Amino acid sequence: MTTVETLLRADLRDFSGYRSARSEALTGDVWLNANESAWANPVDGAAQLRRYPQPQPDALRERLARLYGVAPAQVLVGRGSDEGIDLLLRAFCPPGRGRIVIAPPVFGMYAVCARLHGAETVDVPLVDGPGGLCADLAAMGDAALAQGASLLFLCSPGNPSGELLSLSAIAALATRLRGRCIVVVDEAYLEYAQAPSASTLLAEHDNIAVLRTLSKAHALAAARIGCVLSNPALIDALRRCQAPYPLPVPAVDAALAALAPEAVALTMSRMEAVREARARLAAGLRGLAGVRRVYPSAGNFLLVRFADAGAAFSALLAAGVVVRDMRAMPQLGDALRITVGTAAECRRVLAALETLPTEAVA
Numbered sequence: 001m002t003t004v005e006t007l008l009r010a011d012l013r014d015f016s017g018y019r020s021a022r023s024e025a026l027t028g029d030v031w032l033n034a035n036e037s038a039w040a041n042p043v044d045g046a047a048q049l050r051r052y053p054q055p056q057p058d059a060l061r062e063r064l065a066r067l068y069g070v071a072p073a074q075v076l077v078g079r080g081s082d083e084g085i086d087l088l089l090r091a092f093c094p095p096g097r098g099r100i101v102i103a104p105p106v107f108g109m110y111a112v113c114a115r116l117h118g119a120e121t122v123d124v125p126l127v128d129g130p131g132g133l134c135a136d137l138a139a140m141g142d143a144a145l146a147q148g149a150s151l152l153f154l155c156s157p158g159n160p161s162g163e164l165l166s167l168s169a170i171a172a173l174a175t176r177l178r179g180r181c182i183v184v185v186d187e188a189y190l191e192y193a194q195a196p197s198a199s200t201l202l203a204e205h206d207n208i209a210v211l212r213t214l215s216k217a218h219a220l221a222a223a224r225i226g227c228v229l230s231n232p233a234l235i236d237a238l239r240r241c242q243a244p245y246p247l248p249v250p251a252v253d254a255a256l257a258a259l260a261p262e263a264v265a266l267t268m269s270r271m272e273a274v275r276e277a278r279a280r281l282a283a284g285l286r287g288l289a290g291v292r293r294v295y296p297s298a299g300n301f302l303l304v305r306f307a308d309a310g311a312a313f314s315a316l317l318a319a320g321v322v323v324r325d326m327r328a329m330p331q332l333g334d335a336l337r338i339t340v341g342t343a344a345e346c347r348r349v350l351a352a353l354e355t356l357p358t359e360a361v362a
């Protein structure tokens, strides 16, 4: 049995999902099967919006497949990678009993989706060492097997850790968990890292799923386009759990335009500029008296520890600069996460932090 056959919720094995007006392969030139209006809305001049959209638009699926180097049947497109996380939980965690493994501090949606679904979250904390905040993949694998978790979430580059995981370590973990647990690799920030994707492991591992998004490097956060890449059986299982028409036509059109070769080339050419700005911002922060540690980062953000993170947050805010306060997260009581902005924005950050206290005020 494949991992998907083993781990798909038993109560969903014979579930085919909602049969929408677009799911049957019918042809005709008079479409009266979906109770759509016979007239376009007066503001919809080109009549783009009158009909329900394709559930998984062929053109977008093909473009994304080409972008990520997989086959179209290996792509599920959804409302951001956030929807991919939710669908993985729904398909592979029996409600009220399922378990997932995560490595906090990490992106909050894994635990949020688990909680909403009645699944338990098993925490295997990141380890803070000389190389940075690092996931302990062996301990995560131990926890997955001991607790019977069906999903294990890796984030690479890690948010907020900035850590880039090696593909060989991910492959070894997937081999160990084959048939027992799906290794989900969230690559929301991979474009910033100059590193190969875990999607190159899909051919050899039926228990890997990769999350990609157009929200970060492609600058389309408001379009809400993200995907899951995995084997076709897993993609098909997720599709059956997804809403009938998840992708609005205007968002799909924006994504298609952004994925034209010239647009992708321009987007990718910006990554080098982000890496340069990130290095400059990190160096500037390391030179400041009140900064205790700037973690190495493969993403478009820096995780920074301060002598007094509250004072740093307030100083930035007073200068009109809003950063992410990480102080409520485990292990990060003295940390802020700062997105790498334009050169001018990075200068604003450094200027605002010039006169920081070097000791926390008691």
Ligand SMILES: *Cc1c(COP(=O)(O)O)cnc(C)c1O
Binding pocket: 079, 080, 081, 082, 083, 107, 155, 159, 186, 188, 212, 213, 214, 215, 216, 221, 224, 225, 226
């Ligand atoms: C921003 C972010 C996402 C969000 O993705 P959407 O595609 O916008 O839903 C997913 N994972 C991580 C780790 C993120 O930081």
